[in-house]
Amino acid sequence: MAKIAIDPITRIEGHLRIEAQVDGGKVTEAWSSGTMWRGIENIVVGRDPRECWAFVSRI
Amino acid sequence: MENAVGAVIPDNARIIRNLINGIQYVQDHVIHFYHLHALDWVDVVSALKADPMKTAGLAQSISDWPNSSPTYFKAVQGKVKALVESGQLGIFASGYWGHPEYKLPPEANLMAVAHYLEALDWQRDVIRMQALLGAKNPHPQTWLVGGMAIPVDPNSQNAINAGSIAFMNEVAKKSLDFVEKVYIPDLLAVASFYKEWAGIGAGVGNYLSYGEFQNDNVSNTTNTWLPAGFIRAKNLAKVEPVEHKKVTEDVAHAWYKYSDGDEKAKHPWDGETNPNYTGPKPPYEFLDTNKKYSWVKGIRYDGLSTEVGPLSRMLIAYASGHKRIKEVVTMVLQKLGVGPEALFSTLGRTAARGIETLVTAEMLPVWIGDLAAKIKAGDFRIHNPEKWEPSSWPKEAKGFGFHEAPRGALGHWVVIKDGKVANYQCVVPGGWNSSPKDAKGQRGPYEAALVGTPLKDPNKPLEILRTIHSFDPCMACAIHVVDAERDEIIKVRVT
Numbered sequence: 001m002a003k004i005a006i007d008p009i010t011r012i013e014g015h016l017r018i019e020a021q022v023d024g025g026k027v028t029e030a031w032s033s034g035t036m037w038r039g040i041e042n043i044v045v046g047r048d049p050r051e052c053w054a055f056v057s058r059i
Numbered sequence: 060m061e062n063a064v065g066a067v068i069p070d071n072a073r074i075i076r077n078l079i080n081g082i083q084y085v086q087d088h089v090i091h092f093y094h095l096h097a098l099d100w101v102d103v104v105s106a107l108k109a110d111p112m113k114t115a116g117l118a119q120s121i122s123d124w125p126n127s128s129p130t131y132f133k134a135v136q137g138k139v140k141a142l143v144e145s146g147q148l149g150i151f152a153s154g155y156w157g158h159p160e161y162k163l164p165p166e167a168n169l170m171a172v173a174h175y176l177e178a179l180d181w182q183r184d185v186i187r188m189q190a191l192l193g194a195k196n197p198h199p200q201t202w203l204v205g206g207m208a209i210p211v212d213p214n215s216q217n218a219i220n221a222g223s224i225a226f227m228n229e230v231a232k233k234s235l236d237f238v239e240k241v242y243i244p245d246l247l248a249v250a251s252f253y254k255e256w257a258g259i260g261a262g263v264g265n266y267l268s269y270g271e272f273q274n275d276n277v278s279n280t281t282n283t284w285l286p287a288g289f290i291r292a293k294n295l296a297k298v299e300p301v302e303h304k305k306v307t308e309d310v311a312h313a314w315y316k317y318s319d320g321d322e323k324a325k326h327p328w329d330g331e332t333n334p335n336y337t338g339p340k341p342p343y344e345f346l347d348t349n350k351k352y353s354w355v356k357g358i359r360y361d362g363l364s365t366e367v368g369p370l371s372r373m374l375i376a377y378a379s380g381h382k383r384i385k386e387v388v389t390m391v392l393q394k395l396g397v398g399p400e401a402l403f404s405t406l407g408r409t410a411a412r413g414i415e416t417l418v419t420a421e422m423l424p425v426w427i428g429d430l431a432a433k434i435k436a437g438d439f440r441i442h443n444p445e446k447w448e449p450s451s452w453p454k455e456a457k458g459f460g461f462h463e464a465p466r467g468a469l470g471h472w473v474v475i476k477d478g479k480v481a482n483y484q485c486v487v488p489g490g491w492n493s494s495p496k497d498a499k500g501q502r503g504p505y506e507a508a509l510v511g512t513p514l515k516d517p518n519k520p521l522e523i524l525r526t527i528h529s530f531d532p533c534m535a536c537a538i539h540v541v542d543a544e545r546d547e548i549i550k551v552r553v554t
Contacts, residue, residue, distance in 0.1 A: 002517050002551050002552060003345060003551075003552050004517050004520060004549060004550065004551045004552075005344070005345055005549070005550040006520060006523065006524075006549055006550075007550070009524070009527055009532065010153065011094075011095045011096070011098070011524075011528060012095065012527075012528070012531075012532040012533070013489075013532065013533040014489065014532065014533060016493060016527070016532055017346075018505070018509070018523060018527060019345060019346060019348065020509060020514075020520075020523060022514050022517050025513055025514060025515070026511060026512065026513050026514060027509045027510055027511065027512045027514055027523065028510065029506075029510060030502070030505065030506040030509035030510060031346065031348045031352060031353075031495065031496075031506060032353065032355070032493045032494070032495060032503050032505040032506050033346060033352050033353040033354075033355075033495065034353045034354040034355035034489075034490075034493055035353075035354065036354060037314075037334055037354050038354070039332065039334070040485060041330075041332040041483045041484055041485060042332055044480050044483045045480050045481070045482065045483060046479055046480060047479065047480050048449075048478070048479065048480075049060045049063070049204075049473060049475050049478075049479070049480050050060065050204045050447070052060060052473065052480060052483065053060070053202045053204075054200075054202075056471060056483070056485055057198055057199075057202070058198060059485055059487060
């Protein structure tokens with residue numbers, strides 16, 4: 001029995017951590033964790049809605 | 060925004076948006092297959108043992124792509140050899156080379172490595188269509204509420220004209236050529252060695268698509284070239300219509316705080332983005348997964364953990380009776396000798412991405428033709444200013460903007476009050492798929508897909524990467540960094 005953590009997962013865009021419980025040569029439980037905060041939603045509040053696309057399309 | 064204020068865009072703007080999104084699918088999926096996913100199946104170092112003559116024989120047996128001579132493959136092998144001998148693998152560093160789960164013969168590995176390198180050049184060339192229509196790539200710049208900010212005028216050098224149409228037709232031909240003669244044959248050849256992966260990595264079995272490639276000038280989920288829909292519990296006999304009000308975000312296991320308690324999920328119009336990190340102080344060994352453990356919210360459709368992406372779109376199209384997609388899905392299943400149930404898997408996800416690339420690449424010349432016909436008929440309209448001025452908007456408005464990004468369903472919800480944004484929530488494809496558990500304990504799609512995955516060596520979790528990469532993760536589309544000081548990527552604790 002082992003618990004493993006892979007952080008960062010590479011060959012993706014962004015930051016991802018996977019934790020997994022491994023028993024008998026198989027994954028028996030897994031946890032997916034985004035390790036990066038994104039605050040774009042809060043940036044556009046109060047702005048002219050016509051310019052939102054230029055901010056939010058950067059996600 | 061257009062949905063909130065009821066803007067109607069002109070035909071040309073709709074066609075240009077479809078072309079920008081279409082070439083994005085084709086380029087992005089090919090990059091994913093060769094540069095982000097293939098090395099989970101292809102052992103680069105094994106390519107050194109290949110016989111270039113036999114590699115040429117293999118390549119010529121599956122395609123008439125011209126770069127297939129023994130001399131060509133010998134040169135590619137020489138490049139890989141020089142990298143390996145230098146001890147600095149560069150783009151091929153940090154692989155699990157020699158892992159017993161790599162099954163391809165050396166010749167297939169060499170062929171795939173050659174195409175990995177060719178795809179690097181190809182992708183740079185074909186995305187120029189997006190740069191032409193969007194002013195740049197990535198992040199095209201020509202969007203405008205009510206249309207597009209790119210002129211169409213056959214009499215101007217600085218607008219979409221006959222020259223641009225001819226250029227786009229060349230790009231479309233180059234796109235389809237590579238997909239037909241390199242990507243699809245490689246996909247089928249590689250997949251034939253890994254058929255057991257048609258039984259691994261199924262995941263949650265619920266699939267959502269908002270639909271893509273709009274046929275109408277007011278975006279909707281009922282008239283798109285790739286159909287919208289929801290498939291519940293792998294039931295291909297019934298495709299449910301999409302209702303955006305069924306989308307919710309749960310923060311039971313996400314580092315956010317809801318003002319009225321974290322137990323109840325919220326629709327994005329009522330959504331809140333208040334960060335509330337409660338995890339361990341880095342560096343840490345493991346997260347406390349009984350509590351909050353991710354920056355990604357638990358996104359659900361009708362309360363269910365739901366997968367998005369090319370597999371969802373192809374399943375929904377297949378189950379909705381989309382003629383061309385049915386043909387290609389059937390061809391792929393026949394060539395691999397598997398039934399439709401094989402689609403619910405890691406291999407199915409990777410195959411669906413290839414199928415979508417082919418059918419989209421086939422449509423590019425059709426949409427370019429539509430644009431050329433509009434220009435020929437003298438219709439150069441690209442923007443409708445009727446809903447541009449805030450005085451034309453209601454005092455309060457709510458909008459749902461949606462699109463199928465290459466990686467899956469993307470929705471933005473906006474609430475507008477007195478001409479300003481009062482609330483905004485982005486529910487992105489990577490968020491759907493990488494969702495953590497919710498208040499009911501339902502696993503997110505990655506989590507569910509990993510349970511049951513065999514793992515030969517916990518120190519080299521190649522099998523986990525195969526399933527995770529099959530989803531094409533995009534964690535908020537940011538840069539990713541490998542910390543050179545803390546080069547330990549895998550942590551194993553035997554309990």
